[in-house]
Amino acid sequence: MVIAILLLSGCCLMCPKAVEEWPAEQGVVVDKDTGEPIEGVYVIGHWEGYVGGHNVCFHAEGTRTDAQGRFVFPAWRNTGPYNTTRYQQYAPRPYVRGYKDVGGHITRMEMVRFTGTREERLAYLWKMAGSTCNQAGSSKRNLFPFFEAIYLEAKELSKTQEELEKLDKYRYWAAQQAIGVDGDETGSVSEYKARINKFLEGHLR
Numbered sequence: 001m002v003i004a005i006l007l008l009s010g011c012c013l014m015c016p017k018a019v020e021e022w023p024a025e026q027g028v029v030v031d032k033d034t035g036e037p038i039e040g041v042y043v044i045g046h047w048e049g050y051v052g053g054h055n056v057c058f059h060a061e062g063t064r065t066d067a068q069g070r071f072v073f074p075a076w077r078n079t080g081p082y083n084t085t086r087y088q089q090y091a092p093r094p095y096v097r098g099y100k101d102v103g104g105h106i107t108r109m110e111m112v113r114f115t116g117t118r119e120e121r122l123a124y125l126w127k128m129a130g131s132t133c134n135q136a137g138s139s140k141r142n143l144f145p146f147f148e149a150i151y152l153e154a155k156e157l158s159k160t161q162e163e164l165e166k167l168d169k170y171r172y173w174a175a176q177q178a179i180g181v182d183g184d185e186t187g188s189v190s191e192y193k194a195r196i197n198k199f200l201e202g203h204l205r
Helices: 118-128 137-157 161-178 189-202
Strands: 025-031 042-051 054-064 070-073 086-095 099-105 108-113
Touching: 025 042, 025 086, 025 099, 042 137, 054 070, 054 137, 086 099, 086 108, 086 137, 118 137, 137 161, 161 189
Parallel strands: 025 108
Antiparallel strands: 025 070, 042 054, 042 086, 099 108
8 A cells, every 4th residue: 555644744753753733534446457437436544643653553444436436535633642753644444345445546546356265355344444543532533434334245255163253353443443532531441441341232243
């Protein structure tokens, strides 16, 4: 995936910089082989930066492409604790059944028809399920449809005991996005896990 680093004019590349007003982001998802737009693709956007040598994902958005393969993420204002992180960047990721992501550009992402085995597809889904955004607070909720769709496909494909056991991890990751909260709302670890379990009682069965 090609990542564009968005720099403020005149800023030092190596210096922390406050980025509060992020513009709207948009793009298109196409079939690399035909050039045709792909409708209904789940696209998530991560806004990331570095703190103390570690990458953090501090904001997330999610949407689906329209009939022309287009997607749009709204402009937003960053007033959270990570608005001075270094190397701030925006990175989109696409997912849809029957296809795999092969890169392209952040404004023109390319996918190809998936032709591998069931096991290879599950391996691909497992990789896509790692697209979490841990420090994004309540904006993580925008990622839930993406994670739910991946879980549902994995559920249909899973057959072996090991594959079936992995479904619990897909569910847990999806639930983490669905209950996404800001740092001062998370409470204790036990309270956090209780919220996840309560969510899972009625979802992702």
